[in-house]
Amino acid sequence: xxxxxxxxxxxxxxxxxxxxxxxxxxxxxxxxxxxxxxxxxxxxxxxxxxxxxxxxxxxxxxxxxxxxxxxxxxxxxxxxxxxxxxxxxxxxxxxxxxxxxxxxxxxxxxxxxxxxxxxxxxxxxxxxxxxxxxxxxxxxxxxxxxxxxxxxxxxxxxxxxxxxxxxxxxxxxxxxxxxxxxxxxxxxxxxxxxxxxxxxxxxxxxxxxxxxxxxxxxxxxxxxxxxxxxxxxxxxxxxxxxxxxxxxxxxxxxxxxxxxxxxxxxxxxxxxxxxxxxxxxxxxxxxxxxxxxxxxxxxxxxxxxxxxxxxxxxxxxxxxxxxxxxxxxxxxxxxxxxxxxxxxxxxxxxxxxxxxxxxxxxxxxxxxxxxxxxxxxx
Amino acid sequence: xxxxxxxxxxxxxxxxxxxxxxxxxxxxxxxxxxxxxxxxxxxxxxxxxxxxxxxxxxxxxxxxxxxxxxxxxxxxxxxxxxxxxxxxxxxxxxxxxxxxxxxxxxxxxxxxxxxxxxxxxxxxxxxxxxxxxxxxxxxxxxxxxxxxxxxxxxxxxxxxxxxxxxxxxxxxxxxxxxxxxxxxxxxxxxxxxxxxxxxxxxxxxxxxxxxxxxxxxxxxxxxxxxxxxxxxxxxxxxxxxxxxxxxxxxxxxxxxxxxxxxxxxxxxxxxxxxxxxxxxxxxxxxxxxxxxxxxxxxxxxxxxxxxxxxxxxxxxxxxxxxxxxxxxxxxxxxxxxxxxxxxxxxxxxxxxxxxxxxxxxxxxxxxxxxxxxxxxxx
Numbered sequence: 022x023x024x025x026x027x028x029x030x031x032x033x034x035x036x037x038x039x040x041x042x043x044x045x046x047x048x049x050x051x052x053x054x055x056x057x058x059x060x061x062x063x064x065x066x067x068x069x070x071x072x073x074x075x076x077x078x079x080x081x082x083x084x085x086x087x088x089x090x091x092x093x094x095x096x097x098x099x100x101x102x103x104x105x106x107x108x109x110x111x112x113x114x115x116x117x118x119x120x121x122x123x124x125x126x127x128x129x130x131x132x133x134x135x136x137x138x139x140x141x142x143x144x145x146x147x148x149x150x151x152x153x154x155x156x157x158x159x160x161x162x163x164x165x166x167x168x169x170x171x172x173x174x175x176x177x178x179x180x181x182x183x184x185x186x187x188x189x190x191x192x193x194x195x196x197x198x199x200x201x202x203x204x205x206x207x208x209x210x211x212x213x214x215x216x217x218x219x220x221x222x223x224x225x226x227x228x229x230x231x232x233x234x235x236x237x238x239x240x241x242x243x244x245x246x247x248x249x250x251x252x253x254x255x256x257x258x259x260x261x262x263x264x265x266x267x268x269x270x271x272x273x274x275x276x277x278x279x280x281x282x283x284x285x286x287x288x289x290x291x292x293x294x295x296x297x298x299x300x301x302x303x304x305x306x307x308x309x310x311x312x313x314x315x316x317x318x319x320x321x322x323x324x325x326x327x328x329x330x331x332x333x334x335x336x337x338x339x340x341x342x343x344x345x346x347x348x349x350x351x352x353x354x355x356x357x358x359x360x361x362x363x364x365x366x367x368x369x370x371x372x373x374x375x376x377x378x379x380x381x382x383x384x385x386x387x388x389x390x391x392x393x394x395x396x397x398x399x
Numbered sequence: 400x401x402x403x404x405x406x407x408x409x410x411x412x413x414x415x416x417x418x419x420x421x422x423x424x425x426x427x428x429x430x431x432x433x434x435x436x437x438x439x440x441x442x443x444x445x446x447x448x449x450x451x452x453x454x455x456x457x458x459x460x461x462x463x464x465x466x467x468x469x470x471x472x473x474x475x476x477x478x479x480x481x482x483x484x485x486x487x488x489x490x491x492x493x494x495x496x497x498x499x500x501x502x503x504x505x506x507x508x509x510x511x512x513x514x515x516x517x518x519x520x521x522x523x524x525x526x527x528x529x530x531x532x533x534x535x536x537x538x539x540x541x542x543x544x545x546x547x548x549x550x551x552x553x554x555x556x557x558x559x560x561x562x563x564x565x566x567x568x569x570x571x572x573x574x575x576x577x578x579x580x581x582x583x584x585x586x587x588x589x590x591x592x593x594x595x596x597x598x599x600x601x602x603x604x605x606x607x608x609x610x611x612x613x614x615x616x617x618x619x620x621x622x623x624x625x626x627x628x629x630x631x632x633x634x635x636x637x638x639x640x641x642x643x644x645x646x647x648x649x650x651x652x653x654x655x656x657x658x659x660x661x662x663x664x665x666x667x668x669x670x671x672x673x674x675x676x677x678x679x680x681x682x683x684x685x686x687x688x689x690x691x692x693x694x695x696x697x698x699x700x701x702x703x704x705x706x707x708x709x710x711x712x713x714x715x716x717x718x719x720x721x722x723x724x725x726x727x728x729x730x731x732x733x734x735x736x737x738x739x740x741x742x743x744x745x746x747x748x749x750x751x752x753x754x755x756x757x758x759x760x761x762x763x764x765x766x767x768x769x770x771x772x773x774x775x776x777x
Contacts (some may be wrong), residue, residue: 062726154601333469334473
């Protein structure tokens with residue numbers, strides 16, 4: 022189901038194709054995040070126009086609202102949200118460990134209170150897979166134990182043991198027709214734990230492998246190390262997915278480390294604060310210096326926002342809280358991420374990825390503010 | 400510039416065509432309101448797809464933010480907001496009398512404090528026309544004195560005198576190339592004042608006439624009476640515009656009383672509260688009864704929202720505060736208003752307006768909540 026088309030000669034970057042029942046996904050790929058059944062501020066037409074092939078949905082959030090009775094009645098998530106293309110669903114593990122404040126870890130899952138109304142809920146491998154089966158996602162994720170960045174060795178070891186136990190349970194659950202299931206490697210910054218976790222998951226033969234326990238507040242070198250110490254133990258003929266990452270420059274670096282799939286809330290989240298991504302770095306569209314700048318956010322950008330509006334107008338819209346402002350920056354940022362992945366694929370295909378990577382990373386100046394936003398939450 | 404194509408045999412309804420330098424407007428017409436340079440939550444493509452021929456901009460708001468230096472530098476309002484089609488600009492009179500809390504009426508305008516930062520500003524016929532000239536709108540409105548619904552006879556009389564004096568001053572100001580200027584009839588519920596005001600304005604020979612001092616909190620019978628007592632004194636060969644109105648059923652009734660042009664914030668404002676307009680009346684999309692309703696907002700509706708999404712999904716989006724929810728209800732409501740005007744034009748053209756009017760008004764059940772929202776403000 023994963024076709025490895027080419028491996029870059031200068032790095033571990035890969036060009037591939039992931040086949041799902043609802044369509045082919047060209048990798049490396051960026052997957053816009055539709056946590057609650059909507060990629061924030063965007064509509065399906067806008068997503069398709071910018072080249073979106075797959076979006077994310079979230080088990081935890083959708084399970085709480087609207088609830089599975091509604092999504093079942095609609096005939097699954099694709100029909101409920103009118104997105105007939107591939108969807109990957111997160112298992113809810115990350116949210117149970119980050120959003121739900123009061124929780125009790127049990128052998129077969131986690132008892133927790135809804136972050137919304139405090140009601141008592143239970144999510145484990147069985148439940149997470151049943152929900153994802155009902156959602157009917159094209160790619161389901163196993164239910165894992167995702168410890169915080171600050172976890173000690175004992176907690177990290179426990180999380181890996183639990184992740185493996187639960188992965189095995191997930192593996193045995195029934196799936197939706199054609200649904201792929203990906204395992205998630207945990208282990209924090211501990212290379213030997215990462216290796217052990219990866220090896221055991223690979224032995225379980227999942228359809229793809231995610232690197233989890235990243236984007237949990239760790240500094241960038243640690244994030245890169247987590248990927249570098251995991252990737253060698255993942256099979257070449259399966260897709261690899263780094264969860265919840267990252268800035269544009271980080272995506273380029275992660276592709277160079279052999280990652281094929283990405284999701285991140287950054288493009289739409291920073292857009293709502295009036296910040297845009299360009300190939301030169303992040304820029305505050307809302308800032309006063311744009312008030313009489315009649316250029317687009319980025320010259321040459323082919324997104325709807327850049328083809329139609331100036332920085333001065335978008336700055337005004339953001340300034341007076343007009344929804345069109347955050348909409349257009351969300352369009353631009355999501356387009357920028359998708360275009361970046363298309364450029365990366367082109368560079369790998371033509372054997373120019375080393376040059377592309379060097380230039381992109383040198384030109385891209387991440388702002389401190391952006392990195393903070395990334396660390397906030399998913 | 401106004402072509403009267405047909406007058407209905409059963410009512411005072413008219414079919415017409417208003418010619419402006421940026422395009423022809425088919426009347427009766429609904430003009431979506433872009434107060435701050437954006438029709439709330441919608442983009443220009445969506446507006447064009449639903450058949451929008453002309454939108455509104457507002458002198459008071461645009462003068463305060465972004466300010467005329469920015470709009471001048473952009474090359475006018477059309478270029479600033481990327482709307483190359485007709486724009487009508489309100490003169491700011493209404494806002495000076497409703498939004499600005501501290502004001503002093505002077506012979507040649509009003510001194511007031513910005514509702515935003517309290518800075519001292521002055522707007523009169525000369526200033527309002529100069530701003531509208533710089534905005535470059537296709538239709539400019541005179542600067543009028545719009546008293547509240549509760550004004551006594553003396554205040555009403557004073558407002559009419561001032562409106563006439565200011566209209567004369569506006570008439571003498573230079574205009575943008577091809578810009579039409581409309582006079583505004585005041586006079587509240589006093590039929591003789593309305594008549595006198597209309598007669599004097601008509602003698603000044605404006606390009607069109609608006610009925611002002613409506614949508615200021617008056618009950619519906621009084622609103623209808625204000626139009627009925629004004630309309631007979633307006634020339635048949637000029638367009639008539641009822642400002643800031645109304646519900647769909649009210650629009651049908653106002654067309655029947657000879658009105659050609661309408662603007663109203665209702666479709667987008669109630670959308671942001673999760674309320675949709677249908678030909679049967681207003682419906683709360685957000686309400687619990689829609690949670691498993693997999694029909695569109697209105698069966699047979701051709702808008703993007705109804706062709707793509709169910710009530711259940713839109714209800715979920717509104718419920719979890721996803722921007723796509725209010726966007727889609729805004730699309731539907733604005734489309735509904737534009738489609739209603741197209742249906743009205745069709746009915747007048749085919750001589751079936753009497754039947755259309757009877758059926759539409761009988762089927763449309765306005766909710767109390769909607770009428771209250773209308774009365775709040777513009």
